[in-house]
Amino acid sequence: MKNRSLRFRMMALFCAVVGLFLVGTYGVIYSVFASELRQQLDKRLNEAGLPMVEDLADNPPDEDVFRLPLRDEYLALLDTSGNPLNMSKNWEQHPLNVGPLDFPGEQPIYRTVHGEKGTLRVELIPFMLVGRPVVLAIAGPTRDVDAVLRDFRSILIVLLPASLLFMGAVSAWYVERSLSPIAELTQEAARFAEMVADPRHGNAKPPLIATDSQGELGQLAATFNELFARVLVVVQQLRQFVSDASHELRTPLAVLRGEAELLLSSRRDPEEYEKCVQVILSDVQHLSRIVEGLFTLSMADAGHLRIPRSPVFLNEVLEEACEMANSLARTKGIRITQKLQEEVLFAGDETLLRDAFLIFLENAVKYSSADTAILVELTRNEGMVFVKFADEGSGIEAQHLPRIFDRFYRGSSQQNAETRSGGLGLSIARAIVTAHGGTIEVQTELGRGSTFTVALPVPGDIAVPIERPSAEALQTS
Numbered sequence: 001m002k003n004r005s006l007r008f009r010m011m012a013l014f015c016a017v018v019g020l021f022l023v024g025t026y027g028v029i030y031s032v033f034a035s036e037l038r039q040q041l042d043k044r045l046n047e048a049g050l051p052m053v054e055d056l057a058d059n060p061p062d063e064d065v066f067r068l069p070l071r072d073e074y075l076a077l078l079d080t081s082g083n084p085l086n087m088s089k090n091w092e093q094h095p096l097n098v099g100p101l102d103f104p105g106e107q108p109i110y111r112t113v114h115g116e117k118g119t120l121r122v123e124l125i126p127f128m129l130v131g132r133p134v135v136l137a138i139a140g141p142t143r144d145v146d147a148v149l150r151d152f153r154s155i156l157i158v159l160l161p162a163s164l165l166f167m168g169a170v171s172a173w174y175v176e177r178s179l180s181p182i183a184e185l186t187q188e189a190a191r192f193a194e195m196v197a198d199p200r201h202g203n204a205k206p207p208l209i210a211t212d213s214q215g216e217l218g219q220l221a222a223t224f225n226e227l228f229a230r231v232l233v234v235v236q237q238l239r240q241f242v243s244d245a246s247h248e249l250r251t252p253l254a255v256l257r258g259e260a261e262l263l264l265s266s267r268r269d270p271e272e273y274e275k276c277v278q279v280i281l282s283d284v285q286h287l288s289r290i291v292e293g294l295f296t297l298s299m300a301d302a303g304h305l306r307i308p309r310s311p312v313f314l315n316e317v318l319e320e321a322c323e324m325a326n327s328l329a330r331t332k333g334i335r336i337t338q339k340l341q342e343e344v345l346f347a348g349d350e351t352l353l354r355d356a357f358l359i360f361l362e363n364a365v366k367y368s369s370a371d372t373a374i375l376v377e378l379t380r381n382e383g384m385v386f387v388k389f390a391d392e393g394s395g396i397e398a399q400h401l402p403r404i405f406d407r408f409y410r411g412s413s414q415q416n417a418e419t420r421s422g423g424l425g426l427s428i429a430r431a432i433v434t435a436h437g438g439t440i441e442v443q444t445e446l447g448r449g450s451t452f453t454v455a456l457p458v459p460g461d462i463a464v465p466i467e468r469p470s471a472e473a474l475q476t477s
Contacts, residue, residue, distance in 0.1 A: 006182075007175055014171040015164065022163050026156050033152060037145045038121070042110050045123040048073070049108070049138040053127045056136070074120065074139040077129075085134065098122050098137055118143055185224050192228050196235050249290065252283040259283075289424075296428050307435045309347040314385060314456075315340040315378055317354050322376060324354075325361035333371040336361070340378040344385060347459055348436045356432040357387065359425040360452050364391035368449070380458065387454040395446040404442070405430045 004012075056077070066075055066086045074096060076087035082101050084091075094116045101124065103109065108125040122139040259276045268276075322336050329336055346353075364374045372392035379386045396404060403409045407427045433440055437457050444450040 007179055010175045010179075011168070011171050014175065015168050018167045018171070019164050022160060022167070026160055030149075030152065030156060034145075034149050037148060038142075041121050041140065041142065041145055042123065045110075045121065045138055045140055046108065046125075049123050049125050049136055052138070053125050053136050056129060057127055072141055074115075074122075074137070076137040078135045078137055080133050080135070091139075096120065096122065096137075096139060098124060101126075101135055103135075112142070113139070115139075117141070119146065181218075181221055185221065188228075189224070192231075196231065249287065252286050255283045256280055296431060307349050307352065310350070312346055312348060312350040312353065314344045314346045314353070314387065315342060317350055318357055318376060318378055318387065321354050321357035321361055324358055325365060328362060329365045329374070332365065332368070334365055334368055335373045336376060337373055338376050340376070341380060344378055344380055345458075346385060346456060348456075352432045353436070356429040356454070357389075359429040360389040360454075363425060364389055364393070364450075364452075367391070368393040383458055385456045385458050387456070388451060389453075390449065390451040392449040395448055396442070396444040396450055397446065401442065401444065405440075 052075070066077070066088050068088065070088050070090055074088060074091045074094075076091045076096075077085040078098075078101065079085055080101055082098070096113055096115050098113060099111060103124075103126050106126055108123050111122045111124065113120055113122055119142045120139040121142050122137055125136045125138070126133060127136065128134075259280050263273065263276050318340055319338070322338055326336060361374065361376070368374065368391045374392075375388070375390040377386075377388040377390070379388075400409075405426045407424055409423060430440055433454055433456070439455050441453045441455065442450065443453070
């Protein structure tokens with residue numbers, strides 16, 4: 001049965017349950033019907049026997065009833081030992097053994113006996129005749145009841161298989177209809193697997209499975225629809241990631257190859273060698289940043305980006321990040337203004353937090369116009385720390401805003417030397433913030449600038465570090 005299909009097992013179970021129910025129901029109906037017929041026969045015997053008992057009790061010598069020419073009914077007057085005192089002619093010709101006469105009371109009892117002419121139903125009525133206990137036995141054949149029950153059994157024998165066949169057809173229709181959404185799910189899943197495996201369907205839409213079921217199958221269909229959509233998004237992102245990664249790696253590799261070939265083409269002056277090595281070193285550093293960023297993101301995707309929770313002062317981490325970004329900001333005449341609350345204690349990884357803050361600052365500098373300002377603000381409110389980075393750049397267009405945290409995605413079409421980057425910064429920053437249990441909110445306005453707000457939860461039981469480097473030491477380092 002385990003190797004059978006779900007459809008077959010459901011039909012077999014349905015038919016077995018319904019079959020047992022029908023057999024039990026027909027058995028109960030037959031038992032009730034047979035009991036009712038026997039009760040009707042007993043009632044007829046009682047209605048015939050009670051007047052005889054009253055007549056015999058009132059007129060003991062009058063026993064003419066035993067001399068009537070009875071054909072189907074049998075009459076006998078018995079003593080308590082079972083010996084006949086008087087009997088009808090047919091009883092005399094065909095004696096009946098009615099069994100022991102040990103009555104528990106004065107109520108009549110009924111027995112089924114087998115005579116020479118078939119099965120009979122006997123009623124035994126005890127009463128007093130001239131001061132002594134006697135029993136009136138009146139019997140009637142059960143052939144009419146047996147014939148009716150035989151016909152009824154024949155009907156049930158025909159009706160039960162017909163009912164089972166009908167219920168089998170109903171179960172097949174019902175199971176087929178119930179499993180049709182699952183069959184549709186299977187077909188759509190197979191088609192979706194082929195679509196995902198075929199790179200030509202990179203921009204295809206996921207299949208939509210519709211069902212009129214509001215129960216478990218409807219929920220299953222909705223879950224599959226959501227699964228198809230998410231898998232397709234992930235596959236498309238993966239393909240785009242591979243394409244973007246190869247594009248990002250191809251440029252520095254081409255530069256490295258060109259510089260290396262240039263160095264080997266002929267002998268050059270030491271200054272030319274130094275210049276080429278600097279170019280090679282710059283591109284190697286660029287490749288290193290891309291590889292390290294990909295490694296960080298892969299760790300975050302796998303859930304292995306472990307954050308060591310140590311006490312840090314966010315205001316000092318932000319000061320360090322601002323100092324590191326100042327050199328880039330000064331080349332464009334950009335001012336970095338700090339509004340930091342003092343002594344904002346947080347539990348997290350200082351290096352990762354500084355890297356995330358530096359990413360926001362570098363992006364703000366890169367995409368801001370010259371001679372503008374960047375505001376860095378740190379506040380704390382109701383168990384949350386908010387770090388705000390507000391620039392006065394060109395802002396982000398609405399169609400690019402949902403994808404600014406995607407890997408290798410850059411909303412700006414300007415790919416000049418100033419704004420060209422690996423496209424992983426915001427993705428890495430989001431991974432770091434998420435690993436710390438925080439969120440990032442973006443507010444932007446074209447021509448007015450953008451504001452990135454990082455919200456981090458602050459535990460209430462952070463142990464203050466015993467020693468902290470001074471601000472002068474940080475600046476010196």
